[in-house]
Amino acid sequence: MTTQGTDAKPQNELLNTLLDNFKIWTKKLSHPGLWITIVGVFILGYLPIADQSPEAAFANATARESTFTILMSIVLVSSLNILLGYTGYVSFGHIVFYGLGGYVGLYTIIEHQWPLWKAMAAGGAAAGVLALVLGSAILRLRGAYFALATIGINEAMRAFVSNYDPFGGAVGLSIHFRVYRETYGSYQDAFLVMYKAMLGLAIAAVVLSYLVKSSKFGLGLMAIREDEDASDIMGVIPYRSKIIAYMLSAILPGMVGVVFFFKASTIEPAAAFKLHTSIEWLVMIMLGGFGTIMGPVLGAYGYQNLRTILLTSEFFKNIQLAVAGLMLLGIILFIPAGLIGWLRRHISFTRRVLT
């Protein structure tokens, strides 16, 4: 279609628009950073499952588990980044979407024998709807007030679910071991399905956050982050944009909740709505660089690996929390832009490659 462009007259608006769009999309999709990230995540996820022979599966089992944790974090923090990094709204209680998704998903699996993918869709949808409803209310708040409201909502939700009988109240929900065998042959096979689902979600999260960032909508979000009132005056519709961003950042975590709690076979209010975990997500984003595509991915990877080292090392085992705290403080004080942000700012050529 580019050949037709040669005799395109300036007044040929439609063709120009098409050409423009074509150029934008080619440019968008040829950004090296996007592909580096996608390929990186894929390789990271594929390596532990590349060799399916029983010996290799056994040898790679720990790697699969820890990679699963990393992939899960990638989805969670890349999603949260849409709200936090692009829009500048600090959601402390973002775990509410993960918890609710997990509950809805497990409920459908236990009560209606839904397959995993359908339960994931349900969990994602529930999270999206919750974000829409909550967002319409609390996105009127700015700065720290918004952050506090998200904490309040998470606590209210936890207390509510503890009393809500269809979700098992304080006891929670639990999946019978037979479910894995009957549906997938064995827990191993079920885990492989979950693993692949998580890998898919991780890549989806990267693509989603890239598409949002490189879109007009994303530009609007970043304008809101920099100066909400000024963006309003320039014609960005802050309220609507924020709600959409909130929903986009909630749906994938809702689906992750389903996969994670399906893997654990059990869900309880305290595990589903644990505020501390939610704050860890913020830490990962800060480590990698907020508002970037690669930052959350690297942050998740680095943070989870670091935690593994601390948790399993004889020396740090007892004070791993304090060590992680010191690291976080160091990052906040000295490299507030995170790893990717720091590189982009100080080493100019990285700007073309890192995103």
Place this chain on the structure above:
Amino acid sequence: MMILQVKGVSKRFGGLQALSNVTVDVPPGQILGLIGPNGAGKTTLFNVINGVYKPEEGEVIFKGKNVVGKKPYRLAHMGLSRTHQIVRPLKDLTVRENVMVGACFGSQNLSLGKAARIADEVLEFVRLRERANQLAGSLNVGQKKRLEMARSLAARPNLLLLDEVLAGLNPTEIAQMVEIVKEIRTRNTTIIMIEHVMHAVMKVSDQMLVLDFGKPIAYGTPSEIANNPKVIEAYLGDSSLADQFNAELAAKSAATAE
């Protein structure tokens, strides 16, 4: 038909009457200078016009529609742009992205690709083209002012509100900026400008409105305003400005005498 009609607008903040019964008509293509001592309500009037504040009384008719109660973004979509007295660059975005925000979300509602083209054009126009890839936060004050200007121009507004775009600029920059303003007007954009740099605003305005304590005290051509005793008296309340006013009048008459 007038592009903007402000009819009997009053705005109160607690006990402070920021605007009382302000009325002014702006025909298309005109430059209206808005002057008055500090705290006279000039910026408040801007905020009322573009929907940041809702007035207690009165109407603001933009392009034939009463826009009181409409959100700022609605007015932006209708073709209203403004700059801020204290510049508000989107610091962590590049200069080009800043301008693209204006182009994308203003009255034209452009796609990113088009917006980028427009942004480069406009940046060329305000002489910031070579800084397009820099972060907006790294610009100096003069450049930031031009960026604000570029951002609002990129929206292709019908009405442009300029809030002290000359303040804090050195004489060369002022001259540049005045050229830019004149140029904009040739593009059929109506302008209202708040300004303290008298000689400049007098030079470019078609009509001028003077506010004092929220009340309109004079309206007319620059020369009518310059000779209006009420205006001078208002400024005398603020001695430094009165000095400035007189000095500039002297300069202006000297200039016209030449």
Place this chain on the structure above:
Amino acid sequence: MDFFAFLIDGLLIGFVYGIAAMGLTLIWGVMNVINLSHGAIITLGMFGVYLAFAELGLHPYLGIVLVGMAGLLTGMVIYAVAIHRVINAPHLSTLLATFAVNMIIIGIGTAYFTTNARNVDFSLGSVKAGPVNIQVTRLVAAAFSVAVTGSLYFFLYRTKYGKYIRAVSNNREAAELMGIPSAFILALSFGLGTMLAGIAGGMIATFFPFTILSGGTYEVKSFVIGVLGGIGNPLGALIGGILLGIFEGVMPYFTETSWVPVFEFGLFVAILLFRPQGLLGAKK
């Protein structure tokens, strides 16, 4: 059921909540920092009094005084190390910086103290007031809360440094222009907030058993109180605390107690939405 009993108990715990929240709202109001290490510092106060009592054999109330002084210094150190650099950065930075402090305190505390529950075995007996039995330690805590509120008021409105703090709180730049050493004043405010948190922790330790993780509960309640009473003024925190205490005390009269947190946090969000300046706050 005797409604009066629920009310009295709620009121009494409310004083404790009030003093627990005061440090948080002071820091929040003066420097616009939501201190996520507040809970950890409350816990430090508890352990401070516990150690003074169990190891040094000091009277708990003397322990509280020592904890308060140590808290002032600790707070100023925390400010200098962790917060000063990011005081003007976006909210996220101060939130995470204080959260990092929280992780460090809890991490070291857990390694050192374990999560074993401690108990300051100390009692002043109790008095019978109508249908309810009131522990004297709680009455002392209530009186103490009022006294602390009063002295804080006095400090903020009648002393030089107090006035400085309020000036910095109102407009940091203007205060600096007037020659007020804002860095020191901010450190002092953070120190005061920490001192109050420590005192609150020490007070709580005289009547509740606790572990290294106990502070978290009071931190979350302090957010609610800050929003109820408005931020930055000690009386607001006290009244907010009392309101919350009464709410928590009286709600179970009408409903199952396990539903109370649902209403509590629901109310919290509702107030944020409809009266972000606090129920009592009038300013801004």
Place this chain on the structure above:
Amino acid sequence: MRTFVKLLSLAIIAAFVLGAVATFPAKTHAQSERTITIGFTASQTGKYNVESTRQINGINLWIEQINGAGGITLSNGTVLKFETKFYDDESSTDRVQELYTRLVTQDGADFLISPYSSGLTDASALIAEQYGVVMLTAGAASDSTYQKGFTLVYQTYTPASRYLTGAVDLLAATDPDASRIAIVHENDKFSTDVANALNSYAEDLGYEIVLFEGYDSGTTDFAPFINKIEAADPDAILGGGHFQDGSTFARQLYEKDAGANMIALLVAPPEPTFAELGDAALGVVGPSQWEPLAQIDASKAEELGIEFYGPSSQEFTAAYMEMYDEEPSYHAAGGYMAGLLIQKAIEDADSTDTDDVAEALDNLDILTFFGRNSFDTSDDNHGLQVGHSMMYVQWQADGDELVKQIVFPFEAASAETVYPIGSE
């Protein structure tokens, strides 16, 4: 200063990158001399830290003793020695599966012991099943864990459904006129399971449940509950949750003089540190999996017609006190017991093969210092502890000292129940 900051930034980035790329060399385990690895996770940093630490102590004591005794010699001459490998699970489900996978596939754990809480155990049991490794649970009292179709998970403790029911029996035996029970429990999985079972058990016996309420984990102010209890005027208050809330509850019940005749709470009362409450601890009853005072030895086994295995209660207590210089709590005994069960099963099976050991556990019915032990082998409840039952302790005054006495079951009692509370 600027350079310093830059250098520091670089250092932090370097540390971060190093951390990110560091990989772990897989451990090569020397299998030449048969060392059996017992793998588990413990809550070193979470809220179950106390219970977990004691459990680890118990396990380590067992390891010490068995290795000191020359290990287990199988009939084919192989000598088995034992070691432990454990990680911190932070009392959180987030990583517990990963850690158990690591234990099995990298550290070569031959047997597993569960995490402390039921939720974590449910998640880690999946890993045990997946890799065919036998898991003994200590803690993890909820019955539901054993109703999920696992085949390799065996419970050391009396399950939640029978945790507090004995307290009702005790009440019935002590005060036939008592008819009103208030249940106030922590709103978490374990305590709610206990409370629900207790509720139906008591109702079946004809008791009126005058109050049934849950409190949030981390509750410190129990005044509203106590007010409700006073209004409901029960004969007994049953419930509680874990150590901290339980002791807080007990203290406030005492301070507010709540006025029931019997108070029985979960978990907290059997802990030696409960005595720190002073007078508030007096008279409080609590279910315990095991008590140092319990006289369990070979003679009891003869009465029951089953085998007695391992040390007697006194021997265990003495050994534990020698090693740790504190009295063992039931969590310590539980950890030791989990090890002892593995030991017995290996001996019975004369093998370390999972199927053989599992079969030996299925067939097990022994008496140990900890009490009787045998497991449900039905499909629906496989691995559920059916042999063991709770003891009930009460804190009583002995001069100025507070002592913990066993008051129920009566055949094991070391003292009479003080009833009503405070009547001493």
